[in-house]
Amino acid sequence: MSETAMPPATPPRARAEIDLAALRANVRTLRAKAPGAAFMAVVKADGYGHGAVACARAAVEAGATWIGTATPEEALALRASGGLPADVRVMCWLWTPGGPWREAVEAGLDVSVSGMWALRELVDAARTAGRVARVQLKGDTGLGRNGCQPGEDWAELVGEALRAEAEGLVRVTGLWSHFARADEPGHPSIAAQLGLFREMVAYAEGRGIQPEVRHIANSPATLTLPETHFDLVRPGIAMYGVSPSPALGSSADLGLRPVMTLTAPLALVKHVPGGHGVSYGHHYVTPGETTLGLVPLGYADGVPRHASGSGPVLVGGKWHTVAGRIAMDQFVVDLGGDDPGAGAEAVLFGPGDRGEPTAQDWAQAAGTIGYEIVTRIGPRVPRVYLHASM
Known part of the structure; x- marks a missing residue:
């Protein structure tokens, strides 16, 4: 056993042991569920409380080629850590007006946009930086949170993205969405969202978008819905060995080990x-x-x-x-x-x-839910990393 964070000489008040061997095994298990898709390891919220940098490194060692975060600040910190190979792609998706667009462009991040304001700010940042921005267009297929509405809004966003691409300011690298109820086996919203996602992708591709990846599969979809895997899957909580939902089975039932x-x-x-x-x-x-x-x-x-x-x-x-x-x-x-x-x-x-x-x-x-239990463990509790070396 090796540790990247040694416990102090004085015994700690508490500790959270993070078993990176278990995380690697979980990544391999999940990759086997989607053998034809690339793997994005989602490490938002400091790796769901486990430590983003250490978990991202371990996931890459187990075959992840993408890393996902919510905020651009999380993504920029990962890039600045120097802990990831240069060819590993880092994506972030939760932006607010005035965000660090230029820094994201200069760091080579894949950034998500869901509306015209975001695309305009990204294009301005690309002009200022003198670099092509990597952008992924997110469609709202029924979750009702982030994402562009289908119909006229989607048509406008796709059209403006194509114009920016023709100017050499952006490269549309992905089309994506997110499920609302993939953790409820057989729920009719799953098929409805999947059908709408296919329609939105077909529209964008029909207008000339050539994405590198199309993706909608979160942890439960990766585990149970092979028809949703497309070019990339993005497990989050399952990578840390926590079942996305008791309805899908326990961690052990799913072949996962809590980290x-x-x-x-x-x-x-x-x-x-x-x-x-x-x-x-x-x-x-x-x-x-x-x-x-x-x-x-x-x-x-x-x-x-x-x-x-x-x-x-x-x-x-x-x-x-x-x-x-x-x-x-x-x-x-x-x-x-x-x-x-x-x-x-x-x-x-x-x-x-x-x-x-x-x-x-x-x-x-x-x-x-199990997500909240692990994610909320605060910084007063030191993380001790087990099996940091493969």
Whole structure:
């Protein structure tokens, strides 16, 4: 085992172990689901909380040839890190007026545009930079977020992109869209969106657009909808070993291994009598004499407060549940009389190999999704990278 981030000499208050070997294996599993398509590793939101640079490098080692981010700032930081081969393409798609268009053009990023204002700002940046901008046109096929509306809006965007391309200012490298309900097997919106995407692509290509890639497949579509793979797939959460939806199966069912394990040493173990209130509001009162363990993690670290009274934790080989309110920096578990001692490991979630909870267990406890559980783990928790070298 090797690590790119060594734990400090003083034991950390908590740590998130990031198993890069598991990430590489997940990338290979996902690539095998779409053998005819290029692979974009999505590392937005700091790699879904796992660390964008380290995860991007590991994904490339496993065969990814594209990296995807949401914001241009994320993409520019990746390019500036020097950790990616020059031939790996980096794409970003969430822009606001006045964004760093020129910097993106000069860095050779593939940038997405969904409307005329964005295309105009990109063209101006290309003129200023004296370089051809790489642009991908996004169509709204039914998600109702970003993306150009079909019909007249799409026709106008395609036409202006072609004019800019004829002037040598842009190169249209891709046509793409995003599913709304690909994680719901058999939902009729999937076929409707796919059909509209084909129509929008056909229109653009019929007018002269020659994209390098056409893509719409996110994690669930990559795993279960081969007809959506086109030229490129862009898995996000599945790359980190978290199932996109319980409806599709568990991580193990999908052949994926969770990458993050979140642990902390108990800061205190103490004996208390029955009737003892625990944490703010005394929403939990000990039913009898017991021991309480203090876990030094809280909602400031990303542990969801909505999991108060329900979040699972493994201590000493046994599952325990958060007792009372999760506070900003700490929470309590009722150890039921066990006394593992201060410093004993509390495992909030991991792959489940040792019987520990998973991110999906915490998602269920908090009434949310696995995506949020891993992504929200904050910067106060150091990331320790395992198996950084292949």
